[in-house]
Amino acid sequence: MKLYFAPMTCSLSPHIVLRELGLPFDLIRVNNQTKRTADGNDFMTINPKGYVAALVLDSGEVLTEGAVIVQYLADLVPGNSLAPANGSWQRVRLQEWLNYITAEIHSGCAPLFYRDLPEPTQQWFKQKLFKRLDYLSQTLAHQHYLMGSYGLADIYLFSVLGWLPFFGIDLHHWPLLTAYRERIAALPSVKLALAAEQASVAVG
Numbered sequence: 001m002k003l004y005f006a007p008m009t010c011s012l013s014p015h016i017v018l019r020e021l022g023l024p025f026d027l028i029r030v031n032n033q034t035k036r037t038a039d040g041n042d043f044m045t046i047n048p049k050g051y052v053a054a055l056v057l058d059s060g061e062v063l064t065e066g067a068v069i070v071q072y073l074a075d076l077v078p079g080n081s082l083a084p085a086n087g088s089w090q091r092v093r094l095q096e097w098l099n100y101i102t103a104e105i106h107s108g109c110a111p112l113f114y115r116d117l118p119e120p121t122q123q124w125f126k127q128k129l130f131k132r133l134d135y136l137s138q139t140l141a142h143q144h145y146l147m148g149s150y151g152l153a154d155i156y157l158f159s160v161l162g163w164l165p166f167f168g169i170d171l172h173h174w175p176l177l178t179a180y181r182e183r184i185a186a187l188p189s190v191k192l193a194l195a196a197e198q199a200s201v202a203v204g
């Protein structure tokens with residue numbers, strides 16, 4: 001399998017999941033500005049949507065949408081601890097979390113990447129995001145991870161929470177979220193994924 005990624009974006013989530021599951025994969029960097037891949041291809045021919053993550057299977061099929069990619073990967077390793085079995089009620093709960101993260105947190109952050117956004121509009125998006133962060137923090141008051149034990153939803157949320165400093169949002173306003181993020185950052189697969197992505201930036 002090949003994972004097309006851009007450093008420290010949402011593709012960090014499937015990258016961590018691949019490492020957690022011990023699956024073999026090639027990691028190919030995409031320049032999100034030029035849409036060129038590190039191995040010299042036009043990324044638009046691989047994923048015409050033009051964004052990471054994209055997972056190319058050994059069959060040649062291309063799978064996109066991070067929340068779906070991570071579930072596909074987890075299902076390759078039956079009995080793994082990251083996702084409840086497909087078809088179970090707990091799996092539906094996982095999908096509820098993944099959809100919340102993609103629609104409310106990931107997409108909630110997206111407009112804030114535009115530096116030219118007028119200040120009142122930025123504030124509107126930030127206030128909305130703060131309500132979501134409050135909700136996450138309330139959830140983590142009762143448990144260490146979103147579904148009780150560490151899994152796909154935590155890996156995705158970890159990846160997008162990493163963007164907040166870029167928007168001038170200090171996660172320390174939510175101490176439970178700060179501790180949660182630190183807990184996940186200390187996990188071996190997460191450290192390896194972060195190191196690999198940082199090293200790819202150093203290479204240029």
Ligand SMILES: N[C@@H](CCC(=O)N[C@@H](CS)C(=O)NCC(=O)O)C(=O)O
Pocket residue numbers: 006009010011032050051052053064065066067102
């Ligand atoms: N709906 C997609 C969104 C993916 C996405 O937002 N990718 C960003 C990085 S986090 C990207 O590559 N953006 C580049 C672009 O849109 O040109 C998913 O959930 O996987």
